[in-house]
Amino acid sequence: MFFKISLISACLLCGTAVAENLRATGDLGVVIEREQGSALLVNSSHRTVLKRVEALGDLSHASVVFSRDQRYAFVFGRDGGLTKIDLLRDKIDKRIVQAGNSIGGAISQDGSLIAVSNYTPGGVKVFSTETLQQVADIPALYQGDKRSKVVGLVDAPGQRFVFSLFDAGEIWVVDLNDPQNPQIQKFQDIGKQPYDALLSPDGRYYIAGLFGENGLALLDLWRPELNVRRILADYGKQDDKLPVYKMPHLEGWAMAGDLMFVPAIGHHEVLVIDKREWNLVKRIPVLGQPVFVMARPDGRQIWVNFAFPDNQHLQIIDVKDLSIVQSLQPGKAVLHMEFTPRGEEVWVSVRDEDRVMVYDTDDFSVKARLNAEKPSGIFFTSRAYKLGL
Template sequence: MLALVMVMLLGLSACQSPATVNELRGTGDLGLVIERASGSVLVVETTGNSVLGRVEGLGDLSHASVVYSRDGRYGYVFGRDGGLTKVDLLTRSITERVMQSGNSIGGAISQDGRYVAVSNYEPGGVKVFDSETLALVADVPATYTNAEGETAQSKTVGLVDAPGNQFVFSLFDAGEIWTLDMAADSHEITRYDAGDAPYDGLITPDGRYYIAGLFGEDGLSMLDLWEPQAGVTDILPGYGKGEQKLPVYKMPHLEGWAIADGRAFVPAVGHHQVLVADMNDWSLMDRIDVQGQPVFVMASPDNRQIWVSFAHPDNDVIQVIDARTRKIIHTLEPGKAVLHMEFTPRGERVWVSARDSNRVTVYDTRTLDPVATLSAENPSGIFFTSRAHSLGL
């Protein structure tokens, strides 16, 4: 009898063990916050708006981004120093790490989750790795013929995943857009002429249009992936024609662009404006004046609000635009040097990082009131695991 009681007590104790409870959790409400100065990331959860732990040793994260495995357990962190690090969010540890170049600018994970591709500045090109082991699968040097007639290697930017297990990216120096087909062993590459100096790229949520922003001219270059034989077309050409272009303190990011009510909201380069395009014909239909040079222009998941962050020296605020009226409805002050924002999967909250205030502020998107503040060491990018199920993120 005594033995039976002891077994029952041990079983009850095991069921109540905090360690057991903490180990049994899903990944759907998890995410990573980049701590750019210390080469570390915070593992966070959005249900209780809390930090679960820190993972260190990720190198130079001054311009870092993250993509996720299909199950949301692993985050692939792209460091500015060329490091590619696979982080386990459940054990809060590094499982694999490779130094794949001298200077990288981001990456993507393939539609089937098998491949992770990295976009490089130095020496240029794109490298593709096995997502399980980080073994090299393909090396795409992104070569082109320069103005002197010599073969050169271009910086690559705007790397995204696309349907059909493709990667799409832009060549800054060559003025081209390339597609890389990972569905076949041949890894076929197709090249398209684009505008002058594409600096970033995005793909529409349905995976049809790849759009590259242009630093060398006003406008954007668009490739219709449903009809790629038509080549690249120009959209929003000359949007700043006749206007004085301002010094560009930070290039806008297109990855988190906004689509709402059949319209695309994109940041203008060198202007204090958010451009509004009609997605039926990609014509310019409006220009919204904002308080600085926009960096991120992001739509809430319900598409009712457009949230805008800004470059230095106006980077201490966020402006919120009503998508229907296209009017600014609120200006928030999350802290010094706002760098990034991320909506929770269903959009009831948005997390905003303020690098020089060493904090992340969580806002209620209905009331626009802050509901939580988290301490972080020079935080920048915020990436939730819901990205695992979206194209181009």
């Protein structure tokens, strides 16, 4: 009897120990350390670093998506690497090198597929999220046998992916309900050199920025028969453009209500667009060339960072009156921002100061400083439930 009681007590204590070591995934995230080829696993609720995961390859332009259960992070490296990280075991689950030069990727609506956009060779490859086995290869061919760089890859409703062909000036929509037989819809002559794109939060509009000419290319995924529409085609035609030190990014979901906020290429401005009529509402002067223009989850604020030589600054726009309400100076080389799921805080990577700053988005006070080796992209697991990220 004594033995049985002791055994039961031991099991109960063991269970308690296991329970105390349990970790939830909803407030986890990944901070890319670009020069180290590593990533920090972080907890956004406690503002703590949990673990460093190394040997991730070239992370000079890395991005991350998450499995729908938030357990796994998929890291896209510039060297064509695709790495699956187990956020509960703090280690690499699997890693492959699928191309020579890649620029990002997306996860499908049902969470079963990972698509990677490639510069070399130009095209999109699709993999199983479970095994990282390749299930589809979609070369970005145009004008016969020419291959285009692929940019602006996003997931869309209906188990689809949408992306742009930089060299060809096209947008492709790929239906992968049957991965062995992808159905591709091509939209040609959408404009010169689409360089990035965003998907509206409802999954309806795909908007590609154009580097080779003025304006944006708009595709209504609900009504693709309308073809691609050019918006803001006349913007800045009479203005002198400045040298472009860093390409701006659109994939920040800079949408708030009926307004869209877009970084202007070669100008010190943020453009405000009414997405009901797709016309320009306002040009907001900012202190440098904007790179990321990101909306707080509630849509009340827009946070803006800048290219060199003004990349030590942040500016915040109040959507209510479309004015700048705060300017911050976190340090040298502010590269990326990420809001906590409900937007009460924002994490900011400051590459040349080797740290991540955490700000309160209400009073703009500093809540924490975390050490990181040359940090760049910051990605929280709440992205798992958002389209286009």
